[in-house]
Amino acid sequence: MTALAFTQATFATVIRVPNDYPSIQMAINAAVDGDEVVVSPGTWTNTPPISIAQNIILRSVDPTNQSVVAATILTSDGNVGPGIMLYTTNCVISGLTITGFTQSGTDNGGAIDGNGSTATIQYCRIVGNSVERTAGTAASGGGVAFLNGVIRNNLISSNLAYEGGGGAGLYLCTGVITI
Numbered sequence: 001m002t003a004l005a006f007t008q009a010t011f012a013t014v015i016r017v018p019n020d021y022p023s024i025q026m027a028i029n030a031a032v033d034g035d036e037v038v039v040s041p042g043t044w045t046n047t048p049p050i051s052i053a054q055n056i057i058l059r060s061v062d063p064t065n066q067s068v069v070a071a072t073i074l075t076s077d078g079n080v081g082p083g084i085m086l087y088t089t090n091c092v093i094s095g096l097t098i099t100g101f102t103q104s105g106t107d108n109g110g111a112i113d114g115n116g117s118t119a120t121i122q123y124c125r126i127v128g129n130s131v132e133r134t135a136g137t138a139a140s141g142g143g144v145a146f147l148n149g150v151i152r153n154n155l156i157s158s159n160l161a162y163e164g165g166g167g168a169g170l171y172l173c174t175g176v177i178t179i
Helices: 024-030 066-071
Strands: 014-017 036-039 042-046 050-052 057-060 072-076 084-086 092-094 097-099 102-104 112-117 120-122 125-127 130-132 144-147 150-152 155-157 176-178
Touching (some): 014 024, 024 036, 024 042, 024 050, 066 072, 066 097
Parallel strands (some): 036 057, 042 072, 050 084, 057 092, 084 112, 092 120, 097 125, 102 130, 112 144, 120 150, 125 155
């Protein structure tokens, strides 16, 4: 008796913001592992955080073009929280400007809270984010915190950790780091 095994090929879907979904979070929510969420240039104001629970690629239309990266801006609507919170093991964030986010209290990671993820952060501009402590607690990692993956070819600048916090740019990030 011969058994034949058939496998169904799966193909990654490219989900475009705003063409397919009007917001980054809506596009991420529609994505499944292996998909790409491609963000068009513009200023994308978000209620923090943008949550990623899938192994996806979140990127600009041209991650290695610095003009496109500078024009593809994720920023806060003024509410407190990290820009991006990772609940996945292995996603890629590429070619975005992440700015204007503030994390407060005992939490860490103003721009990106890696949450122990092994994600890849590449070709991003992570600038002007902060963490602030409250009620005697310390908060750290104004730029990126708790990421155990790959951080490469990024501009990480002008991020702050106020009042006893550490790692204004990176905090407790391990793995391969080349800035």
